Amino acid sequence: MARYLLLRLADAIPTILLVLTLVFIAMRILPGDPALAALGDNALPEQIAEFRERMGLNVPLWQQYLNFMGGVFTLDLGSSLLKNTPVITLIAQNLPYTIELTLVAMAMGIVAGIPLGVIAATNRNKLPDNGVRVFSLIGYAIPDFYLGALLLITFSLNLGWFPINGAGEGFVDRLYHVFLPALTLAFVKAAFLGRLTRTSLLEVFGKDYIRTARAKGARENRVIYRHGLRNALLPITTGLGLSLLSTLSGSVAIELVFNRPGIGRLLISAIAERDYAVIQGGVLVFAMFVVLINLLMDLVYVVVDPRVKVQ
Amino acid sequence: MALNRRNFLELAAATTALTAVGVSSVHAQDADTIRMGIAANGPRHSDPNQTTQGSDNWATEQMYEQLVRPDDGRFALAPAEYLPTLATEWSTSEDALTWTFKLREGVQFHKGYGEMTSEDVVFSYERAINDGTNKTIFSNIASVVATGPYEVVITLKSPDVNLLGTTIFSNNSSIVSKKAVEEIGAEAFITDAVGTGPYELVTFDAEKGTTLKRHEGYWGEKAKIANVECVYIADTTARTLALLSGDVDIIEAVRAPGWIDSILQRDPTLQIDMTTPGSFNTLHINLTRAPFDNLLVRQALMHAIDRPAVAGALAPMGGTMAGLQPSFFPAGFAIEDLPPELQYPYDPEKSKALLAEAGFPDGISFDSNCSQREDYSSTMLIVQEQLRLGGFNMNLIIGDHTAYHADNRSDKNTLAMHSSSYPPIPTQLYFQQLSSKSEVKADGSGGGNYSHYGVAMPGIDDLLAEALSSTDYEKYVEICKQIELKVLTDLPLIGLSTLGFTAVRNARIDLGFPVESGYARWRFHRATKTV
Numbered sequence: 153m154a155r156y157l158l159l160r161l162a163d164a165i166p167t168i169l170l171v172l173t174l175v176f177i178a179m180r181i182l183p184g185d186p187a188l189a190a191l192g193d194n195a196l197p198e199q200i201a202e203f204r205e206r207m208g209l210n211v212p213l214w215q216q217y218l219n220f221m222g223g224v225f226t227l228d229l230g231s232s233l234l235k236n237t238p239v240i241t242l243i244a245q246n247l248p249y250t251i252e253l254t255l256v257a258m259a260m261g262i263v264a265g266i267p268l269g270v271i272a273a274t275n276r277n278k279l280p281d282n283g284v285r286v287f288s289l290i291g292y293a294i295p296d297f298y299l300g301a302l303l304l305i306t307f308s309l310n311l312g313w314f315p316i317n318g319a320g321e322g323f324v325d326r327l328y329h330v331f332l333p334a335l336t337l338a339f340v341k342a343a344f345l346g347r348l349t350r351t352s353l354l355e356v357f358g359k360d361y362i363r364t365a366r367a368k369g370a371r372e373n374r375v376i377y378r379h380g381l382r383n384a385l386l387p388i389t390t391g392l393g394l395s396l397l398s399t400l401s402g403s404v405a406i407e408l409v410f411n412r413p414g415i416g417r418l419l420i421s422a423i424a425e426r427d428y429a430v431i432q433g434g435v436l437v438f439a440m441f442v443v444l445i446n447l448l449m450d451l452v453y454v455v456v457d458p459r460v461k462v463q
Numbered sequence: 464m465a466l467n468r469r470n471f472l473e474l475a476a477a478t479t480a481l482t483a484v485g486v487s488s489v490h491a492q493d494a495d496t497i498r499m500g501i502a503a504n505g506p507r508h509s510d511p512n513q514t515t516q517g518s519d520n521w522a523t524e525q526m527y528e529q530l531v532r533p534d535d536g537r538f539a540l541a542p543a544e545y546l547p548t549l550a551t552e553w554s555t556s557e558d559a560l561t562w563t564f565k566l567r568e569g570v571q572f573h574k575g576y577g578e579m580t581s582e583d584v585v586f587s588y589e590r591a592i593n594d595g596t597n598k599t600i601f602s603n604i605a606s607v608v609a610t611g612p613y614e615v616v617i618t619l620k621s622p623d624v625n626l627l628g629t630t631i632f633s634n635n636s637s638i639v640s641k642k643a644v645e646e647i648g649a650e651a652f653i654t655d656a657v658g659t660g661p662y663e664l665v666t667f668d669a670e671k672g673t674t675l676k677r678h679e680g681y682w683g684e685k686a687k688i689a690n691v692e693c694v695y696i697a698d699t700t701a702r703t704l705a706l707l708s709g710d711v712d713i714i715e716a717v718r719a720p721g722w723i724d725s726i727l728q729r730d731p732t733l734q735i736d737m738t739t740p741g742s743f744n745t746l747h748i749n750l751t752r753a754p755f756d757n758l759l760v761r762q763a764l765m766h767a768i769d770r771p772a773v774a775g776a777l778a779p780m781g782g783t784m785a786g787l788q789p790s791f792f793p794a795g796f797a798i799e800d801l802p803p804e805l806q807y808p809y810d811p812e813k814s815k816a817l818l819a820e821a822g823f824p825d826g827i828s829f830d831s832n833c834s835q836r837e838d839y840s841s842t843m844l845i846v847q848e849q850l851r852l853g854g855f856n857m858n859l860i861i862g863d864h865t866a867y868h869a870d871n872r873s874d875k876n877t878l879a880m881h882s883s884s885y886p887p888i889p890t891q892l893y894f895q896q897l898s899s900k901s902e903v904k905a906d907g908s909g910g911g912n913y914s915h916y917g918v919a920m921p922g923i924d925d926l927l928a929e930a931l932s933s934t935d936y937e938k939y940v941e942i943c944k945q946i947e948l949k950v951l952t953d954l955p956l957i958g959l960s961t962l963g964f965t966a967v968r969n970a971r972i973d974l975g976f977p978v979e980s981g982y983a984r985w986r987f988h989r990a991t992k993t994v
Binding site: 182183184185188189190191192193196197198199201202234235236237242245246301304305308309312315316317318408409410411413417418420421424425426 | 503504505507508513515516517596597598599650653669670671694695696697698700701702704705707708710863864865866868869870871872881882883895901907908909910911
């Protein structure tokens with residue numbers, strides 16, 4: 153198993169390097185001067201030249217690339233051009249908030265989505281099923297930033313039940329602050345997982361072993377959860393992996409709407425300000441998450457389906 | 464203790480109820496704290512000499528002071544209007560080259576760093592001259608010398624009758640503690656500031672913002688409210704909701720048409736604080752691109768733009784400029800005070816006639832870049848529609864704000880809108896936007912003169928040099944007026960409108976002074992709050 157993990161991680165290195173190279177090139181191709189973004193449009197030519205020199209932006213591109221890649225291997229991602237803070241520090245400050253939001257949203261999505269899918273599948277073409285299908289449609293259709301604004305206006309502004317922005321201090325306060333943003337992301341997750349669970353279960357319910365279990369007189373709950381849901385888990389697991397990745401990327405907009413710290417908000421402002429080092433560091437984090445989540449999903453398959461073996 | 468499902472649910476419900484009651488107490492209801500919602504993602508610096516983000520100045524404005532300052536909430540429209548601050552009196556030589564400042568005695572720095580002396584003033588200026596983000600404003604200084612513990616002499620390379628406005632009152636000339644910089648270290652000082660202002664820095668968090676507390680050793684009247692929190696909320700919706708919910712007391716407004724009306728509809732008790740003029744929105748006409756090298760075409764353009772309507776669309780934040788300065792600024796004209804041929808009233812028919820006279824009876828089509836930022840795009844969309852009626856078909860290409868400025872700096876635009884704030888020192892705008900020294904270059908190494916005025920055609924360089932070397936303030940203003948008239952004759956640059964910096968304030972806060980003019984920040988030390 154350890155060898156398998158190491159091999160999979162080694163496989164990911166070229167992917168991450170390729171992503172970083174593409175980001176490096178893309179940022180340099182994009183119009184926009186970080187010096188001008190930092191100093192403002194009234195900056196004089198000599199101020200701009202001095203800024204570029206101070207930030208190492210006047211050396212040839214290949215040298216900037218080598219400096220950056222060299223830094224990645226030594227975990228020195230450079231410093232923010234604008235905040236004068238090491239990128240690694242900025243990531244360390246922001247990453248916990250993004251992970252917190254993603255995990256709480258995923259937990260909410262799973263807790264709501266899978267039971268909804270079960271209810272829909274076990275009540276096929278009845279009112280609960282139709283209800284879940286309508287809910288799924290709405291979940292797919294509504295943009296998360298819009299839903300976030302709606303929830304903010306309703307529950308924070310009008311009802312005053314939740315804080316309007318920030319991430320809170322301490323465990324309880326942080327949970328309180330993360331609830332509404334996570335609910336926003338969870339809404340889409342629940343719609344997706346509900347739909348997926350319903351489809352997977354309906355497929356499994358048509359299998360011979362389900363008919364056999366029922367013929368043997370097994371209780372319906374046992375048929376649904378032991379024989380049905382257990383066997384429907386493989387596609388749901390794949391869906392969970394995809395959902396986790398989309399939650400992570402969805403956090404970008406939600407962090408802005410709810411004014412929460414996080415990697416998404418950090419990236420958005422860095423892109424607007426052409427803060428190259430921060431963009432590269434942020435993308436590195438996202439790329440590593442993609443690799444790790446894919447690896448995690450592969451490992452979960454082994455647990456969920458005994459037929460899958462690690463080789 | 465074993466936790467079964469029922470216990471868990473009961474515990475969860477209780478926790479939720481407690482948090483909903485206990486934690487939801489809104490920060491802004493604290494009578495001894497002002498919470499300001501700032502339109503940015505996070506603070507970059509608390510060192511006034513390193514600041515590169517305008518919104519950070521809300522905090523530095525509270526923490527630092529200069530030798531002189533204008534009264535709260537306004538610009539000093541002439542040198543005589545500056546008030547003694549860290550200097551109690553000052554004098555200048557007849558040639559306006561030597562300025563002597565007597566310092567206030569007993570001024571204490573924050574955090575116990577001792578009394579401010581001439582040593583700190585010299586140190587602050589040398590630091591700004593050698594290592595600041597705005598060395599340009601100090602480029603005329605030949606020396607800063609302490610002539611006693613409470614006296615400093617500044618010698619200039621060339622006369623500057625406006626020294627108080629050009630150099631002495633600026634963020635970069637804030638006085639910092641020499642001892643603090645040496646003890647804390649220049650790098651750490653960026654986020655751990657020590658000044659003399661009515662508030663001192665408590666925390667600096669690059670993600671959340673800054674918190675300040677009253678400087679108990681302040682030399683003047685101490686701040687009435689004990690704490691200031693600068694909360695960074697870049698998203699406009701989140702910022703607006705934060706104000707409406709009472710989470711913050713004041714927010715930086717969105718400078719777009721209709722925004723003020725919509726927020727007042729939601730809560731009519733909100734107070735609007737606005738500086739006039741705020742930003743100067745100007746339109747550079749690229750003189751190197753035909754047919755805009757033709758004066759008749761530029762005159763047609765001027766008649767096609769309804770400048771009062773542009774300002775009106777931005778109401779109440781918008782204001783008109785007859786030339787390049789608002790009428791109440793030095794060298795500013797009211798439209799009716801201009802010669803009739805330089806008033807350029809809105810007249811689309813005259814615009815078409817001028818285009819026909821210039822050889823374009825069917826009008827002119829051209830591309831122009833514009834930033835997506837609200838203040839730029841809304842203004843230029845209005846101008847686009849007005850121009851269409853005057854015979855100009857402007858294809859507006861709206862894009863990313865940073866890219867837009869980079870394109871302007873690389874001479875890629877035909878009609879380039881520029882938005883920037885200026886103090887009542889007209890030569891600053893003339894130098895940055897009209898001087899041949901600031902001419903834009905295709906390789907990006909040039910300045911902000913996007914029209915190529917002074918190079919593509921004779922400009923105002925001589926007049927500008929004369930104004931800058933003037934030793935008499937009245938003479939300086941007179942020459943600036945000549946520059947205004949010349950620019951209105953040649954039309955390389957159009958003053959589209961002004962756009963006031965605006966903050967929206969909960970009625971619980973009384974600032975203690977009216978906000979009339981000034982930079983996009985003001986002090987909170989006279990503010991009071993009722994809960």
